[in-house]
Amino acid sequence: MTETILKLTNLSKGFGGVQVIDDCSFDVPRGARMALIGPNGAGKTTIFNLMSGVYTPDTGRVIFDGEDITDIPSRMRVRRGMARSFQNIRLMPHLSVVENIMLGQHAQVGSPLDMVTPLLKRSRWRREAEALLADMDMESYPGEVVATLPYGVRKKIEVVRALASRPKMLMLDEPAAGLNPSETAALRDFLVQISETGVTILIVEHDMSLVRSLCDRAVVLNFGRLIYDGSTKEVQHDPQVLEAYLGSRHAEAKGEVHA
Numbered sequence: 001m002t003e004t005i006l007k008l009t010n011l012s013k014g015f016g017g018v019q020v021i022d023d024c025s026f027d028v029p030r031g032a033r034m035a036l037i038g039p040n041g042a043g044k045t046t047i048f049n050l051m052s053g054v055y056t057p058d059t060g061r062v063i064f065d066g067e068d069i070t071d072i073p074s075r076m077r078v079r080r081g082m083a084r085s086f087q088n089i090r091l092m093p094h095l096s097v098v099e100n101i102m103l104g105q106h107a108q109v110g111s112p113l114d115m116v117t118p119l120l121k122r123s124r125w126r127r128e129a130e131a132l133l134a135d136m137d138m139e140s141y142p143g144e145v146v147a148t149l150p151y152g153v154r155k156k157i158e159v160v161r162a163l164a165s166r167p168k169m170l171m172l173d174e175p176a177a178g179l180n181p182s183e184t185a186a187l188r189d190f191l192v193q194i195s196e197t198g199v200t201i202l203i204v205e206h207d208m209s210l211v212r213s214l215c216d217r218a219v220v221l222n223f224g225r226l227i228y229d230g231s232t233k234e235v236q237h238d239p240q241v242l243e244a245y246l247g248s249r250h251a252e253a254k255g256e257v258h259a
């Protein structure tokens, strides 16, 4: 078992002649709680898309759990243990909590037998989904319709759904967006609980107090380049990071940058 669960080497990606990711390399240690931060438009979601297979890099490699996955589709990456939840909630609001979790399990379908034993499979998925909710202290929710639940609970369900594929690494894009401080604190505790089961967590997040309280390490992107890779304790004092954030705010104030 390697100490590094994810290794990105010299990743670059451009769209229509604009270099969005420029020669980025960094490692995610196994079991870490790590943040990927940077000003709006820095390229964070694009990095997530390159990791999860939504985009193919122009150059560079993505190594996951010791294997080069650069050229394999997203679905296969999920099976290898990479899971992702998205910036905007994509739960099915009219379905129950347990049905939404079962949709996450669906990503694991692999054997032809799965196609001929749907009822058996579905009852097993339901049992597993209920067990997963119980593991996460959310056993009171399985039958609730998602649309009727508070936003903070829906965000947690989104995370549990990503866990349904039994990932080794969980990638979360702005998990605290739209949450109030007490919901953010609850989400933080929830993510620590998940991390303690051995799952590596990588988050893109703008809420720096959440980043500092959850993660011990951060990488910072600015204009698609890696400008910092180190402790979350020192990140806010790093001159290049300060310049990136202050520069972008200054430009924003002048109407040159749009979030």
Ligand SMILES: Nc1ncnc2c1ncn2[C@@H]1O[C@H](COP(=O)(O)OP(=O)(O)OP(=O)(O)O)[C@@H](O)[C@H]1O
Pocket: 015, 020, 038, 039, 040, 041, 042, 043, 044, 045, 046, 047, 259
């Ligand atoms: N498919 C695409 N086609 C063209 N440009 C794109 C595409 N995807 C991303 N970009 C551009 O790449 C840049 C980086 O975008 P990205 O969403 O990765 O930034 P981000 O750091 O996640 O920003 P935010 O914090 O605002 O979510 C932006 O200028 C964006 O417009």
